[in-house]
Amino acid sequence: xxxxxxxxxxxxxxxxxxxxxxEALTIVxxxxxxxxxxxxxxxxxxxxxxxxxxxxxxxxxxIHYVPIDALRVVVGALLLVLGLSWLRKSILRASGxxxxxxxxxxxxxxxxxxxxxxxxxxxxxxxxxxxxxVAFKGVFLEGMEVVLIVVSLGASQHRLGIAAVAAVAAALxxxxxxxxxxxxxxxxxxxxxxLVVGIMLTSFGLFWVGxxxxxxxxxxxxxxxxxxxxxxxxxIGSIAWLRTLHPTVRGQRTDVGLSERVEE
Amino acid sequence: xxxxxxxxxxxxxxWWDFLVGDTPELLIAVVLIVALALLLRHHHDADIIVLxxxxxxxxxxSTFRGRRRDGSRGKP
Numbered sequence: 001x002x003x004x005x006x007x008x009x010x011x012x013x014x015x016x017x018x019x020x021x022x023e024a025l026t027i028v029x030x031x032x033x034x035x036x037x038x039x040x041x042x043x044x045x046x047x048x049x050x051x052x053x054x055x056x057x058x059x060x061x062x063i064h065y066v067p068i069d070a071l072r073v074v075v076g077a078l079l080l081v082l083g084l085s086w087l088r089k090s091i092l093r094a095s096g097x098x099x100x101x102x103x104x105x106x107x108x109x110x111x112x113x114x115x116x117x118x119x120x121x122x123x124x125x126x127x128x129x130x131x132x133x134v135a136f137k138g139v140f141l142e143g144m145e146v147v148l149i150v151v152s153l154g155a156s157q158h159r160l161g162i163a164a165v166a167a168v169a170a171a172l173x174x175x176x177x178x179x180x181x182x183x184x185x186x187x188x189x190x191x192x193x194x195l196v197v198g199i200m201l202t203s204f205g206l207f208w209v210g211x212x213x214x215x216x217x218x219x220x221x222x223x224x225x226x227x228x229x230x231x232x233x234x235x236i237g238s239i240a241w242l243r244t245l246h247p248t249v250r251g252q253r254t255d256v257g258l259s260e261r262v263e264e
Numbered sequence: 265x266x267x268x269x270x271x272x273x274x275x276x277x278x279w280w281d282f283l284v285g286d287t288p289e290l291l292i293a294v295v296l297i298v299a300l301a302l303l304l305r306h307h308h309d310a311d312i313i314v315l316x317x318x319x320x321x322x323x324x325x326s327t328f329r330g331r332r333r334d335g336s337r338g339k340p
Contacts, residue, residue, distance in 0.1 A: 073298060080294045080319070085287055088327045097331040144278065202319070209298055210315055214305035217312055227316065234320050238327055245331065 005221040008228070009153050010166045012200035016149045017170035019194050020142040023106075025178045027138030030110035036128035043135030048171070051143040055150055055164055062155040069212045075152035076208030082145065083201030090195035091235060095242035100191055110134075149201065156208050199235060203227035289329065293322035 024044070032040035062071060092098035114134065146167050154163030207224050210217060217223035283291050297318055304311035 073301070077294050077298050080297065081283060081290060084290045084293065084319070084323055084326070085285070087323060088287065088290070088330055091327050092330050095331075145282075148282075202323075206297070206315055206319055209301050210311060213298070213301035213311075215301060215311040215315070216308050223312075230316055230320070231323075234323065238324060242327070242331055 005157065005224050006159060006162065008200060008204070008224055009157060009159060010162060012197055012204060013146075013149055013153060013163045013166040014170045015193050015197040015200070017146045017167040018174055019190055019197060020146050021171045021174040022190050024139040024142035025174055026107050027110055027142075028135045029178060030107050031114060031131040031134045031138075034111045034114040034131075036131040039128040039131035040135040042127075043132035043137075044139045046132075047136045047139035047143060050140060051147050052164075054147050055160075058147075059151040059155055059160045059164075062151065063158060063160060066155075068156075068158075069214075072156045072208040072212030074212075075156045076205045076210075076212055078148060079152050079201050079205030080209065081205075082148065083198050083203075083205050086194055086198030087202055087231070087235065088198075090191060090198050091238050091242065093191050094195060095239045097242055097245075153204060156212075195235065199228055199231045202231050287326055287330070289322065289326050293319070293326070296322075 028040050028044045031043070089098065093100050114130065150163045150167050151160070154160035157163075203224055206227055207217060219226070297315060300314055300318060301311060304314060
C-alpha cells in the first residue's frame, strides 16, 4: 500500500469524521446548554465507547477472516453508495438547489425542542436522562457512518488502526473547537468538507470495487489520485452547470427539528 | 424481546436509509458498477474506462433528478 493512498485514507476518514462529529457536537452542546452538561457529556462518551466496540468487533474479524478481494468489492460498493450520496447532496447545496446545512439552525431547533422540559430538569451538574439519551442518540447515529467508513477503508487496506486514529483525532479536534467556540459550530466549513470527502469516498469506492473484481488500474494505487481528479472536475462542472438552471434555494439554510436532524 | 425487536428494526431502518433512502438510483448504480466490474475483469482496458464513465453518468443523472425534485418542492 503506497504512501499516497494512505494519506488519502487518513484525509478521507479525518474529513468524514469531522463532518459527522460537528453534527453530533451540535446536539450534545444543545442538550448540555438546555438541560444538563454532565449527562450530555456522559451520553456522548457512552456512544463513543459503543462505536469503538463496534469497530473492533466488526473490523478485526473482517481483516482476518474475509478474503481480501471479496472484502474490497463489498466495502468499495458501500463507500460508493455513501460517497455518491454525499457528493450529490454537496453539489446540489453548492449550486443553490438545496439549502445549506446550518448548525446554528439545528442548535436552535434542538434547544427549542428540549427547552419545554427544562424547567423540570435538574441542575446542569446533576444527571438527567433526557440529556443523556439525546446526546447518546445524536453521537451514535452520526458516528455510525464514521464507523462504516473506518471499517471499510481500514479493512480494505489493512489499515484499521490508522483509520481509527484519524477518526479519533478528528473527534478530538472538533471537541476542542466546540469547547472553545461553544455554539459557533456553523463556522466550520462543513458543506465544503462534505463535498471533498464525498469525492474521496467515491474515488476510493470505485477503486476498490475494480481492484477487488480483478481490474488493473494504471499506476496501481496512484489511480486513486487520478480518480479524485476526475470526480473533482465532474463536481466543478456539475456545480457550474446547475448554477445556470434557475437555482431555487440559494442563500436559504436548513432548518430542521431534532427528529429529522438525527436521521440525516 | 421487545428490546431485541426494536434493535433489529432500528438496525434494518439504518441500512435501508443508508442504502436506499431517497436516492434508490444510486443503489442501482452501485449494483450495476459491481456487476460491470465483475463482467469486465478480463478486459483490462475496458474496465478502467467503463467504470468511471458509468459512475459519472449516474452521479450527474441523480444530481439532476435531485435538483428537479427539490426545486419542485421549493424547500430543502
